[in-house]
Amino acid sequence: MCGRYTSTKPVEVHAELFKARAGSLFVEPRYNIAPTYDVLACRAMPEGRELTLMYWGLIPAWAEDKKIGYRTINARAETVAVKPAYRTAFRRRRCLIAADGFYEWRPGKPRKQPYYIRMKDGKPFAFAGLWERWGEPEGAEPVDSCTIIVTTANELISQRHDRMPVILAPQDYELWLDPEVHDREKVMPLLKTYPEKEMEFYPVGFGVNSPKHDGEGLIKPL
Template identity: 40%
Template sequence: MCGRYADFLADQDVADAFSLALDAGDARLLPPSFNVAPTQLVRIIRAAQDAATLDVARWGLVPSWAKDPAIGSRMINARVETVAEKPSFRTAFAKRRCIVPASGYYEWQTDASGKRPFYIHPADGAPLAFAGLVEAWRASGDDEWLITCAIVTTAARGQMRTIHDRQPVMMRDDAWRTWLDPASAKEDLLDAALADAPDLAWHEVDKAVGNVRNNSPDLVEPTRS
């Protein structure tokens, strides 16, 4: 799964990586975060008529048919193996996909000593592109829309399996363009989600990352032996 990540990417780095147009007067949608947690607001990239746009959503997808938005806290991830069929995610998969930009993410390895957190990030320092889903929900026609998202996950690959059995779907350039394209067929979307991920690097970090109240640059630094 993916239950915690970091997004401290600069505006221009996001714009360059995902072909976004940023005006000189644009303000950052959200401040940098070294400990993004479920139910928090996150940045997402969605397809628009002329170009991709940068928006904000709450992490934890609430299907349009849900009676209680609290269900979102249990829907932070969608498994790629079932995303096209599972009722909670299939409509968003078919019609409302997004990219969740990230600097890296955290995963916990369980061994005899307990759970050890690792920070996993692109080896070249480039932004990560998590495959995501978006939904809009409101209690009634008079209420404001609640925009929520989920991150798609897949089976861990290669050495990542030594840390955890799942990992986010992390997309290269051609794959995330296919993912955002409203005209992409189901088969193309699944191929994009299963394509090769960027080269990754990782290191153990302090257990302080497990507390959502902690949010500082030292969270991504290697532990000192």
């Protein structure tokens, strides 16, 4: 699964990477993004690709309240096309979630050891995501929410966890974002395990264990 990650690059960097407009959007560097936080994502709209903030934890349009989002931070690649919570978004509302690293934990005593995982070159990348718009009752502002798709871990990450987020290659962004592509046979091949040769991981301090903590020190190697 993916339960914590980082997105520390300026919005302009992701706008260039995703070929999307950002407008006046500004987001502080974030080193400990947790579920239910607002996260930076890119989606295709009628007027073109845009960067926006979304609630992390997908809330289907049919949900009675936002609490379902606690259970939908990740969607399994193997079932995302058929699960009721995700299947409509998978067909019509795919997105890119801006990131440059994520965390996993190794079991241990007295507590689990966190590890930071990133690209060897330190560059930003995109998780494969889905988004939905949920209308709050009594005319309140609608909530745009998202989930991160996860798949089988590569050899590097499997040393810490058996799942990892789907990381999309830049050449696949256009197909993934295209709302006119509804055929899952065209899209499913993109949900593959990212090659370990381009990635690295190292142990970090226990500060990341609390979502109250943030800052560059969280990704400092032990």
